[in-house]
Amino acid sequence: MRKYETLYVLRPDLEPEKTQELVERFKGVVTTNGGETLEVNEWGKRRLAYEIEEHREGHYVLMQYNADTDFTSELERLMRISEDVLRYLTLRVEE
Template sequence: MTSTPEAPTATQQDPGYYETMYILRPDIAEDAVDGHVNKYRDCILGAEGQVIDTQMRGKRRFAYPIGKHTEGIYVQLHHSGNGQQVAVLEQAMGLSDDVIRYLTIKLNFAPVSRDSRGEQDKGAAAADGQPPTHQDPG
């Protein structure tokens, strides 16, 4: 009698990698922006996820108005976990009046945090005056 291999449990699987981009109202103060960033990081950590990287993308003008807003403050958040942190994060964002829009996608690769990029990338960027670019491994 042959046995079939068991399906991996949630603890045996590699964590899922996610990218969440959210847009905050343009009229909120900088310390309030930092407060939102910390609040959403805590949501992920509270749901047993891990925050890989957070990048402030700054204030940008929209291609079309969203509600009464024509611009917003963009924040990009890379995180990993079993997927439960996505529901917790999106619920918190949905309840906030300061979040205009948000979108979470599942990544097929592990994102590289700004702190773990090699010195070679930084050196190449300084040499040609361009920021380092992310290349898809596949």
């Protein structure tokens, strides 16, 4: 297993319960696919560098986890089809 970081930006107009539900959902996807969630940092609402889908702010979440190499494509696929995720970026952390 390798260590990864995924930073994703959620829509700012979501209710706190919906935001928390999405964070828990993505954490659950990691664990159900044999991975291990190390840390989840919610940075909160911050201003975007440029407007995305008519939003000037976004709710930032940084998730660090261990997973197999083919898992990241599945996580990104789920984020891509979710209308609540504005942007995401996954990086492999060097040890």
